[in-house]
Structures are given as C-alpha cells and as structure tokens.
Amino acid sequence: MSFIESLNAAWIKNNSLLCVGLDPDPAKFPAHLKSRPEAIFEFCARIVDATADLVCCFKPQIAYFAAQRAENQLEALIAHIHATHPGIPVILDAKRGDIGSTAEQYAVEIFERYQADAITVNPYMGRDSVEPYLAYPDKGVILLCRTSNPGGSDLQFLNVGMADQPEKLYERVARLVAREWNANGQCALVVGATFPGEIARVREIVGDLPLLVPGIGAQGGDVQATVQAGRTASGCGLMINSSRAILYAGIADDTETGFADAARRVALETRDTINRYR
Amino acid sequence: MSFIESLNAAWIKNNSLLCVGLDPDPAKFPAHLKSRPEAIFEFCARIVDATADLVCCFKPQIAYFAAQRAENQLEALIAHIHATHPGIPVILDAKRGDIGSTAEQYAVEIFERYQADAITVNPYMGRDSVEPYLAYPDKGVILLCRTSNPGGSDLQFLNVGMADQPEKLYERVARLVAREWNANGQCALVVGATFPGEIARVREIVGDLPLLVPGIGAQGGDVQATVQAGRTASGCGLMINSSRAILYAGIADDTETGFADAARRVALETRDTINRYR
Numbered sequence: 001m002s003f004i005e006s007l008n009a010a011w012i013k014n015n016s017l018l019c020v021g022l023d024p025d026p027a028k029f030p031a032h033l034k035s036r037p038e039a040i041f042e043f044c045a046r047i048v049d050a051t052a053d054l055v056c057c058f059k060p061q062i063a064y065f066a067a068q069r070a071e072n073q074l075e076a077l078i079a080h081i082h083a084t085h086p087g088i089p090v091i092l093d094a095k096r097g098d099i100g101s102t103a104e105q106y107a108v109e110i111f112e113r114y115q116a117d118a119i120t121v122n123p124y125m126g127r128d129s130v131e132p133y134l135a136y137p138d139k140g141v142i143l144l145c146r147t148s149n150p151g152g153s154d155l156q157f158l159n160v161g162m163a164d165q166p167e168k169l170y171e172r173v174a175r176l177v178a179r180e181w182n183a184n185g186q187c188a189l190v191v192g193a194t195f196p197g198e199i200a201r202v203r204e205i206v207g208d209l210p211l212l213v214p215g216i217g218a219q220g221g222d223v224q225a226t227v228q229a230g231r232t233a234s235g236c237g238l239m240i241n242s243s244r245a246i247l248y249a250g251i252a253d254d255t256e257t258g259f260a261d262a263a264r265r266v267a268l269e270t271r272d273t274i275n276r277y278r
Numbered sequence: 279m280s281f282i283e284s285l286n287a288a289w290i291k292n293n294s295l296l297c298v299g300l301d302p303d304p305a306k307f308p309a310h311l312k313s314r315p316e317a318i319f320e321f322c323a324r325i326v327d328a329t330a331d332l333v334c335c336f337k338p339q340i341a342y343f344a345a346q347r348a349e350n351q352l353e354a355l356i357a358h359i360h361a362t363h364p365g366i367p368v369i370l371d372a373k374r375g376d377i378g379s380t381a382e383q384y385a386v387e388i389f390e391r392y393q394a395d396a397i398t399v400n401p402y403m404g405r406d407s408v409e410p411y412l413a414y415p416d417k418g419v420i421l422l423c424r425t426s427n428p429g430g431s432d433l434q435f436l437n438v439g440m441a442d443q444p445e446k447l448y449e450r451v452a453r454l455v456a457r458e459w460n461a462n463g464q465c466a467l468v469v470g471a472t473f474p475g476e477i478a479r480v481r482e483i484v485g486d487l488p489l490l491v492p493g494i495g496a497q498g499g500d501v502q503a504t505v506q507a508g509r510t511a512s513g514c515g516l517m518i519n520s521s522r523a524i525l526y527a528g529i530a531d532d533t534e535t536g537f538a539d540a541a542r543r544v545a546l547e548t549r550d551t552i553n554r555y556r
Contacts, residue, residue: 023380063376063383069391071349095376097400098341099427099492102301105341113347122375124402124422126429144402149377151404154454155447158438169433169447176432214377 003117003140004185006089007210010056011236013087017227017278018271019212020051021093021243022060022077026068028247030254040065041073043259045080047247050260051267052085057118057239059091059212078115089117091212091239095144097122103132111136118142120190120212123173127181134186141187143177145202146170148192148215170198171205178206188212191230193221193240199229208232214241216270223270227277235278242270281395281418282463284367285488288334289514291365295505295556296549297490298329299371299521300338300355304346306525308532318343319351321537323358325525328538329545330363335396335517337369337490356392367395369490369517373422375400381410389414396420398468398490401451405459412464419465421455423480424448426470426493448476449483456484466490469508471499471518478507486510492519494548501548505555513556520548 001009011017024040033039048058058081065074078090092114096106110119111133118140121130133141146156161167167175170191177187191202193215202211211230215221223240230238250262279287289295302318311317326336336359343352356368370392374384388397389411396418399408411419424434439445445453448469455465469480471493480489489508493499501518508516528540 061376061380061383063374063380063387066349067383067386067391069349071344071347095400096341096373097375097402098339098373099425102339102341105339105345108345109341113345122373122400122402124375124400124433125425125427126432126434128427128429129425130429147377147403147407149403149406151406151408154404155402155451156404158447158450160436160438160447163441169436169438172436173433 001087002138002186003089004210006087006117007056007140007239008236010088014053014056015275016054016056016271017236017238017240017274018055018267019057019059019091019239019241020047020055020246020267021214021241022047022058023064023243023247025064028251030251030259032254032256038073040068040070041076044077046260047263048077048081049084050264051246052088054264054267054271055088057089057091059093059241061093061243075114082115089140091118091120091140091142092116093120095120095122097125097129099125100128100132103129107132107136111139118188120144123177130181134181134184137184137186139186142212143173143181143187143189145173145177145189146191146195146198148194148221152192171201174202174205178209182209190214193226196222196225196229199226203230203237208237210237210239212239212241216240216242223273224277227274231278240274246270279365280416280464281367282488284365284395285334285418285517286514288366292331292334293553294332294334294549295514295516295518295552296333296545297335297337297369297517297519298325298333298524298545299492299519300325300336301342301521301525303342306529308529308537310532310534316351318346318348319354322355324538325541326355326359327362328542329524330366332542332545332549333366335367335369337371337519339371339521353392356394360393367418369396369398369418369420370394371398373398373400375403375407377403378406378410381407385410385414389417396466398422401455408459412459412462415462415464417464420490421451421459421465421467423451423455423467424469424473424476426472426499430470449479452480452483456487460487468492471504474500474503474507477504481508486515488515488517490517490519494518494520501551502555505552509556518552524548
C-alpha cells in the first residue's frame with residue numbers, strides 16, 4: 001500500500017487526524033528509563049504502543065536521534081511500528097533538500113535504510129531536488145510550504161506575484177507542488193498551525209492534497225481554527241502533529257507505565273478535540 | 279581558531295581556493311578497497327592525505343555516509359582531518375533547516391558529534407532556524423543562496439522586489455545574510471558555478487563574505503568565469519568545490535596508491551587553473 005493509501009485508511013480506521021511526533025529528548029525521559037542502553041527506542045516504542053490506535057501517522061524527527069548517535073534505535077523504532085502496528089504510516093521528518101545525485105543518497109537513507117513511508121523535503125532547490133524521492137512510487141513526499149516558526153515569514157511571505165496579482169512565496173510553492181510536482185499523487189505539504197488563514201489559503205490552492213500541520217500544543221496553534229481552515233469536504237486531509245505535549249505529558253511520573261499512560265490520555269483528548277471540529 | 283580564521287589562513291598557506299568535496303560512492307571505489315570494512319573511511323582519508331596541502335577546506339557530504347550506515351566512518355574521517363591536517367577547516371554539507379528546537383539538535387549533531395567547523399543550511403525557514411548554529415561562535419554557517427542545479431531557478435529566481443526595484447529571491451537571501459544574519463561574522467553563502475553572472479551579483483551585494491561555489495567539474499561550471507566573478511579584491515573569498523572530478527580521477531587504476539595519486543594530480547591542476555585567474 002502506498003503512503004497516501006495508508007494515510008487514507010488510517011484516517012478512517014482510527015477516526016483520527018492526529019500525528020504523534022517522536023522527538024525524543026533523553027533529558028526529559030522518566031528516571032527509570034534514562035540509564036538503559038536503548039532508552040530512546042524504549043521510550044518511543046512505548047509511546048507508539050500506547051497511541052497507535054489513536055493516530056493517522058507517526059513522525060519521528062531524525063535530528064533527535066542523530067544528535068544522540070542513535071541511528072540504530074531509529075531503524076529499530078520504525079521496524080517496530082511496521083511490525084506491531086501495520087497500516088500506520090511513518091513520516092521521517094528530515095527536511096532534506098539537495099541536488100539530484102545527493103538527493104538519491106538521501107532517498108536511499110530515508111526509504112531503504114530507515115524504511116520510512118514518507119519524508120519531509122525543503123523546496124528551496126526546486127523540482128529536480130525532489131524527483132529522486134518521487135522516483136519511489138509508493139512513498140510520500142511532504143514539501144515545506146508555510147512553516148510555524150517566527151522566521152517562517154522571512155522568505156515564505158515575500159510577494160513573488162505581479163503588482164496586479166500578488167502571490168506569496170508559500171502560495172507559489174503550494175501551486176507548484178499541487179499542479180506540477182504531484183503528477184503521481186505522492187505529495188503533501190507542511191503548513192503551520194500558527195497561521196489558520198494561511199492553511200485556508202493553501203487548502204484553496206491545492207484541493208484535497210494532504211497537509212501536515214505542526215504547531216498545535218507546545219507551539220501554540222489553535223485546534224479549532226486549524227481544523228476548520230484545513231479539513232477537506234470529507235473531514236479528512238490533515239495530519240495534525242503534536243510532539244512534546246504528548247511525549248512529555250507524564251514527565252513527572254516515574255512509574256513503569258506512567259509516561260505512556262499519560263501520553264495516551266493526552267493523545268486521546270487531542271484526537272477528540274480535533275474530531276469535534278471536523 | 280574560528281572557521282572563518284582557519285579558512286583565511288588556509289587560503290594563504292596553501293595558496294588555494296579549492297575545496298575538495300568528499301562524496302564517497304562505494305560503487306566507484308578501486309576494487310582492492312571495496313571489500314574492506316572501513317572502505318569509506320579509507321578511501322576518503324587517502325584522498326584527504328593526498329590533497330590536504332592543495333586545498334582551503336574539505337567538504338564531506340553527509341548523505342553519502344548516511345545512505346551506507348557509515349556515520350562512525352564520517353566521525354573518524356573528520357577526526358582524522360583535524361588530527362593529521364590541523365588548520366584545514368571541514369564543512370559538513372548537510373543543508374539542514376528546521377525550527378529552533380530541532381535546529382539545536384542538528385547543531386549538536388554537526389558541531390559536537392561530528393566536530394565539523396561549518397555547516398551548510400537551507401534558508402527557507404528564516405532567521406530563527408539559523409540561530410542555533412550561530413550560537414556556536416567559532417563555527418561557520420553557510421546558507422544556500424543560488425544553487426547550481428536546473429531546478430534552482432524554480433524559487434530562487436522569482437522576483438520578490440517591487441516593480442520599480444526588482445530583486446530575485448536569491449538576492450534577497452544574500453542581502454538578509456550579509457546585512458542581518460552575519461552580525462558575528464560567521465556566515466558564508468552557496469552560489470553555484472553554473473551562473474557566473476549571479477556570482478558577480480552576489481559578490482556585489484555581500485562585500486567580502488566567503489562564497490562556497492559548487493558546480494565546476496562534473497556539473498560543468500567554468501573556472502575562469504567563476505573566479506573572475508567571485509574573487510574579492512585580495513584574490514580570495516571563494517571555496518570552489520570539486521568532488522567527483524577529483525575523487526574518481528583514478529577510478530580505473532587499482533594499484534594501492536593509484537586513485538590517490540590521480541586525485542592529487544587533478545586537485546593540483548584544478549588549484550593551479552583557479553590561481554591563473556585570481
């Protein structure tokens with residue numbers, strides 16, 4: 001099954017638009033886990049097992065693994081998700097972007113080594129920097145469009161249109177991806193929850209293209225505004241990411257299962273809050 | 279010594295603007311190396327040892343290591359360069375770009391784990407996505423500006439200026455970096471050799487800021503036009519990258535030292551060709 005097919009199936013099966021972001025920071029792990037050699041894998045796997053029936057996808061952020069020399073634990077984690085929760089797609093959040101010959105190497109890294117179902121990619125280098133990922137027909141390619149951080153406006157909000165027909169850079173990216181790069185139906189876009197008006201604008205441009213929306217929870221985006229701006233006619237079309245608010249909900253609870261139970265509670269609440277506005 | 283100081287010193291000491299890019303592709307290694315467990319390290323280290331007196335910096339491309347599960351060999355390679363060729367800075371070509379909390383993790387990866395002296399960064403997410411790298415005062419931060427690939431024009435060539443004062447996106451990036459992000463003198467820019475007119479335009483905007491110029495050799499950029507467009511008044515200011523043309527110059531020679539000798543010959547020729555036009 002392709003990434004897009006799995007995502008569609010998971011939206012329905014789990015009745016969920018929630019994406020749980022896996023950004024493991026060992027400093028925030030429960031004390032009983034900290035000393036274990038595979039603490040990163042154990043922490044993430046238990047979060048995954050506690051939330052897999054509540055999500056439409058998981059999104060490990062590769063930087064958190066790479067900073068800890070934990071590539072092997074990332075491989076093991078993705079293998080664990082595929083084996084234990086088949087049908088839930090895994091997006092590897094890596095925001096790669098490079099010339100074709102290098103992008104081919106990144107595609108090997110992300111899709112063959114890590115067996116991710118989709119990758120996030122930076123569009124700044126243009127179409128041929130994206131093609132090596134699209135060459136894997138079952139994989140998803142999620143392009144940065146409008147990001148949720150303060151500096152996102154530095155470039156993305158610049159006007160690249162004509163005087164009589166203004167168009168912001170992020171709108172051009174949305175248009176390029178929806179009308180040109182998405183020829184095989186593999187693409188999606190990242191649009192931050194901190195800008196609901198811009199989610200609505202992107203939705204207008206791209207039709208039913210899936211949107212990955214970071215920025216609710218720790219980053220302060222509003223769930224109701226996000227869902228109402230971004231949902232498709234069928235009430236789907238969104239992967240609404242929450243990372244820290246779920247992962248570290250039980251940070252103060254050092255019992256064996258406390259952190260995973262707390263994560264499940266917050267994931268359930270978040271899924272249901274999202275569903276209230278679909 | 280900071281990245282910028284090391285670079286300035288290496289330009290003079292080695293009388294060279296040449297950057298050797300380390301993009302190790304095991305399929306192209308000499309047969310006698312292919313079966314060795316640390317073939318990637320050995321290949322790169324011997325290229326490094328054969329060319330270190332001819333370059334102003336080395337630039338490993340992380341994708342080639344990550345695709346082969348060779349992170350440990352990349353660590354060993356950078357440690358080897360620092361130990362054996364002190365004073366030659368190492369740029370880790372990773373083109374990272376993410377929100378602040380994630381960029382902090384990438385900075386740990388690149389500067390602490392790998393001990394690189396500089397990183398390449400994608401500017402699409404704006405200033406706060408770059409600050410975590412700038413927080414390491416001795417490190418260099420090299421922003422993508424105008425890339426050498428065909429799709430580079432898709433976004434970078436869009437007009438973001440006014441009708442009466444046109445400005446392309448890559449020009450805006452050059453201006454932002456030179457006038458704002460470079461407050462502590464840590465920045466440089468990537469400008470592809472395939473567009474000498476645009477190298478000249480960037481040089482006009484950024485004064486003496488160092489430019490990393492990929493695209494000569496395999497990518498077809500012209501050395502004379504590149505040097506004349508990009509050199510500073512003192513005949514420096516450039517890191518002109520060549521990867522494949524040097525690494526695989528001796529691909530057909532399977533003697534123990536043939537590939538490194540051939541790499542040295544081509545590196546020497548390339549350095550001297552560059553110097554002819556400084």
